[in-house]
Amino acid sequence: MSKILVTGGTGYIGSHTTVELMNAGYEVVIIDNLSNSNKKVLEGIEKITGKVPAFEEFDICDKKKLDEFFSRHQDISAMIHFAAFKAVGESIEQPLKYYRNNLNSLLNLMESARKNKINNLVFSSSATVYGDADRLPLTEESPLKKANCPYGETKQICEDMIIALAKSDEDFQSIVLRYFNPIGAHESALIGELPIGVPANLVPFVTQTGIGLREELKVFGGDYNTPDGTCIRDYIHVVDLAKAHVKSIWRMLENKKGGVEIFNLGTGKGNSVLEVIKSFERVSGQKLPYQIVERRNGDVEASFSSTKLANKTLGWKAQRNLDDALRTAWEWEKKLKLENAK
Ligand code: NAD
Numbered sequence: 546m547s548k549i550l551v552t553g554g555t556g557y558i559g560s561h562t563t564v565e566l567m568n569a570g571y572e573v574v575i576i577d578n579l580s581n582s583n584k585k586v587l588e589g590i591e592k593i594t595g596k597v598p599a600f601e602e603f604d605i606c607d608k609k610k611l612d613e614f615f616s617r618h619q620d621i622s623a624m625i626h627f628a629a630f631k632a633v634g635e636s637i638e639q640p641l642k643y644y645r646n647n648l649n650s651l652l653n654l655m656e657s658a659r660k661n662k663i664n665n666l667v668f669s670s671s672a673t674v675y676g677d678a679d680r681l682p683l684t685e686e687s688p689l690k691k692a693n694c695p696y697g698e699t700k701q702i703c704e705d706m707i708i709a710l711a712k713s714d715e716d717f718q719s720i721v722l723r724y725f726n727p728i729g730a731h732e733s734a735l736i737g738e739l740p741i742g743v744p745a746n747l748v749p750f751v752t753q754t755g756i757g758l759r760e761e762l763k764v765f766g767g768d769y770n771t772p773d774g775t776c777i778r779d780y781i782h783v784v785d786l787a788k789a790h791v792k793s794i795w796r797m798l799e800n801k802k803g804g805v806e807i808f809n810l811g812t813g814k815g816n817s818v819l820e821v822i823k824s825f826e827r828v829s830g831q832k833l834p835y836q837i838v839e840r841r842n843g844d845v846e847a848s849f850s851s852t853k854l855a856n857k858t859l860g861w862k863a864q865r866n867l868d869d870a871l872r873t874a875w876e877w878e879k880k881l882k883l884e885n886a887k
């Protein structure tokens with residue numbers, strides 16, 4: 546079976562994707578510098594799949610190490626590039642850190658891989674590239690607006706680099722996946738999201754409040770032009786997202802038609818912050834303390850995806866709903882508490 550390089554494979558989405566790739570019979574080799582993840586994730590992957598993926602710990606911005614890596618792995622068929630920094634707020638405070646890591650890692654990867662005739666790349670992009678939408682749902686044809694932070698800008702520039710390379714070289718092909726809001730954890734509660742410090746994203750903040758690590762959730766803004774006044778997002782279960790990567794790999798290796806294809810990955814359904822809280826309360830059987838506060842700078846009012854293209858062309862559709870995602874996120878949070886108590 547084909548060998549797939551997964552950069553950032555011990556991270557949140559990368560670990561779930563590694564599991565789905567291994568379950569589908571692919572051989573996986575991970576590169577991760579553990580800047581935002583933990584080696585223990587590999588144990589979780591092994592418990593789920595019964596196998597340990599090959600793992601190499603280094604920074605993809607280190608070109609020498611990457612070249613040396615490819616010289617030892619010339620049989621790689623395709624790559625999925627997850628490795629990047631992803632915190633919106635931090636990218637505003639430390640923009641150069643984001644440009645350096647997110648742009649250099651992709652540049653190095655494309656240059657080194659192509660020297661070794663590895664021409665298939667799946668890239669982790671984000672719905673953030675659409676900015677504040679004029680019309681919903683967002684389709685792949687929706688205009689890209691100026692990004693509201695350096696993080697978003699790095700995703701737009703990375704997409705441009707991939708498109709330019711594909712135009713210049715017909716052997717190179719790529720699938721760019723624009724994720725909406727990934728949440729939830731693996732059903733086994735053996736892998737999940739591991740935020741460092743205070744979570745900036747909604748769902749880890751909700752589960753950490755539920756478990757007692759945080760006093761209350763602050764709901765950012767209750768006066769938006771939405772049915773309950775809170776922002777709307779398209780929350781996609783991380784396992785559904787992971788499965789879309791397996792479909793993308795399969796499509797690239799089967800099709801070999803060159804060029805770049807772009808797909809939105811969402812459920813097609815928008816949920817408000819208050820609906821997320823209600824879902825958490827349903828699946829956990831407990832009340833969540835929260836209060837509505839000022840809007841957060843840079844938040845868009847509503848964002849959800851059209852699923853048409855991914856359904857039709859990629860043959861992929863999200864199977865899990867909001868309650869499935871909150872339930873698995875909650876099981877994972879409880880598991881972390883047990884582990885930490887040991
Ligand atoms: P994550 O931080 O959990 O995983 C990223 C992994 O990459 C981490 O394990 C980190 O240690 C590693 N890494 C970072 N820079 C590296 C480098 N230079 N060399 C080697 N390893 C490096 O993040 P995630 O949530 O799994 O996100 C994966 C990808 O998906 C990212 O590109 C992110 O921008 C994108 N994305 C994430 C979301 C989200 O909400 N989680 C939404 C849209 C897009």
Ligand code: WQD
Pocket residue numbers: 631633670671672673725726727745746747748750762763764765766776777778818841844
């Ligand atoms: C969701 C909703 C908040 C925290 C971000 C990035 C995006 C992508 C996914 C990487 C919003 C509200 C949140 C809290 C709250 N990442 N909220 N209280 O902002 O849609 O997207 O993550 O590509 O680029 O911008 O996700 O989880 O931060 O927020 O009320 O404590 O929850 O206002 O409406 P967001 P999020």
